[in-house]
Amino acid sequence: MQADSDTAPQSPRAAIHPLTVRIGHWINAFAIVIMILSGWRIYNASPLFRFEFPDGLTLGGWLAGALQWHFAAMWLLAINGVVYVLYGIFSGHYRRSFFPLSPRVIVREFANTWRGRLSHQLGSYNAIQKLAYLIVILLGVVLVLSGLSMWKPVQFQGLAALMGGYDGARLVHFFAMAGVVGFFVIHVTLVILVPRTLLPMFTGRAPRAHASPNSEP
Structure with a gap:
């Protein structure tokens, strides 16, 4: 039965x-x-600025x-x-x-973070996580567009002109990269601080006690 x-x-x-x-x-x-x-x-x-990255942190060996x-x-x-x-x-x-994502909720979540009360439930993003993911997606688009402007400045001259030419595109590309690196560092740090978030990114599942009731099917 x-x-x-x-x-x-x-x-x-x-x-x-x-x-x-x-x-x-x-x-x-x-x-x-x-x-x-x-x-x-x-x-x-x-180099664009008066510093270089350590060779041990680079890939390719030469240009x-x-x-x-x-x-x-x-x-x-x-x-x-x-x-x-x-x-x-x-x-x-x-x-x-x-x-939905509103400025009021973002400000409130930042205040909670300052007090050490950042909300987190597996399968559901808080306002700061939502904002960070949206920003990094936009940064990824900017990286691709600025990269195309540097790679083919003649073929994509209109796009390059919007970024201030080849030199402007280099600056845009650099700062977009810096933003992605910042996101990456914060993201990895949070995973280290809350390690239970890592395994579900492999398995897709988490204990019901830790999962959001609004988790995706």
Whole structure:
């Protein structure tokens, strides 16, 4: 005899991260790390400011090698990013995960963070997380557009002109990269501080006691 749906035992683990989101997340992470390290080697070949990145933190060995790594990771990031964004829009993932988001809620969450009361529930983003993810998605778009402006300044001269020419595009690219690095550092730090958030990004599931009731199906 089949148990009534109201009394049937529930799985002790809830689904919180769809497979597409998990795959996209790890591909993005891999591509971004490659682009950052190879980008630092490219920067060292012609620094914008009076500092260089330590050779041990760069990838490519020399300018040509770094460019090869950078472009390979760029195509991976761009293709995966398009798939990830389209999925997020048409599946409703972005709508469910990142909205609604209001300035008042953001200010309140920053105040809670200052008091050491930042809210966090697996499968649900607080206002600061929503804002950070939206910003890093925009930064990714800026990185690709500014990178195209530097790679093909003649073919994409209109785009390059919007960024102040080749030199302006370099500055835009550098500061967008700095923003992504900042996000990456904060993101990894929070994972270290709250390690239970890591495993669900592999399995897609988390204990129901820690999962949001609004987790994705």
